[in-house]
Amino acid sequence: MLMYSNRKRTKKNELGLLRLALLCGVLFLANNLWAQIYLPGPPPEQPSDYGKVILDSYSPAAGMHAVEFDHWLHRSRYTCRLCHVDIGFAMEAKATGIRADSNRQGFHCGACHDGKKTFAGKPIFASCSDDKNGPNCTRCHSLGVRNARKEDYRTFTAKFPKATYGVNWEAAEKAGIIKPIDFIEGVSVHRPPMQSREDFSLKTGYNWVRPVLFSHEKHSIWNGCELCHPEIFPTGKRGTGRYSMFANIEGRYCGACHGRVAFPLNNCSQCHPRAPEWAAQ
């Protein structure tokens, strides 16, 4: 009788231990899953792939390779505002509707790539000629084509100041290595120079997270006002915006650019001064 009772108790203990192990396992998995969702994902291993956009809405159907667009090349020459406001490139995938026809009419890529406009004294090659096998087609329609790209990231950025990840574009501009253009004749509107807006500090929700130092000047030089307000930062009432890293990771607020094209969200100290420099996943 006693032996039977001991055996029953051991079985109960084993069952309890199993339940505890299961619970720990579930908690561990849930924690990992949470971390996977709410930690900024690492940027691509190669900085040359950061901000790369593949345009494949129409090209494959027309028998062309998809277009590979490199942000790193274009941002070294033009401001974000010029392309996303004046030329009208949407900041979300497949929303612009770039077509060969629209390029030929002088819109989208054709606003600069018309064979007439120049950069640094050289004509910018025309986009979308009638000849599908033209020599310039694969300069843009290059997905899956070997050695089609004319500019190589490493060579192009060799002399640029580097950040924790990729190029430090701000430092490159400060040093005069890049001078992004903010006006295209016939496309842009003549505007007076911008009056600098005040910088401000944003408190964070946790004591252990350093406040954000936001520089209006740094941002407005490249973006103007209307690229950020009101579409990315909609509220005009101070203190009512509820920003969070969760929202940033989902691509809202700062995450509309940071984590996609501008320096990655993992680069903590760029926004939260004196914070640890890099958050690995």
Next chain:
Amino acid sequence: MSKLRFIAILLSLGLAVQFGVCANGASTAAAAQAAPAQQSWQKEFDDVCSKTQDAMTFSQQELTALIQRCDALAGRTQKLDDTQKKVYQGRLRMCRGLYAYVLESKKNEKK
């Protein structure tokens, strides 16, 4: 008989040339009419959207007037062809949005 044929050919050629000139003239006239229309909306667009950098310096009345001008211009851009309409309406939306945003900020400051 051959003389008659010759006259008939000459007449038809003359008519064809006359018709061509008229058609050409009509399209030139239409283009001439469309050009000022395009210039006028473009001029208004350039003027309205050239002020975004100074938006914070405007009074509430000035901002309201700019928003009204953007709304009026939006109607005129409906007639543009698809790509042009998409590009300019997008730019106009951003421009108007900024003025409305600044106006809201100013109203909130006063409260």
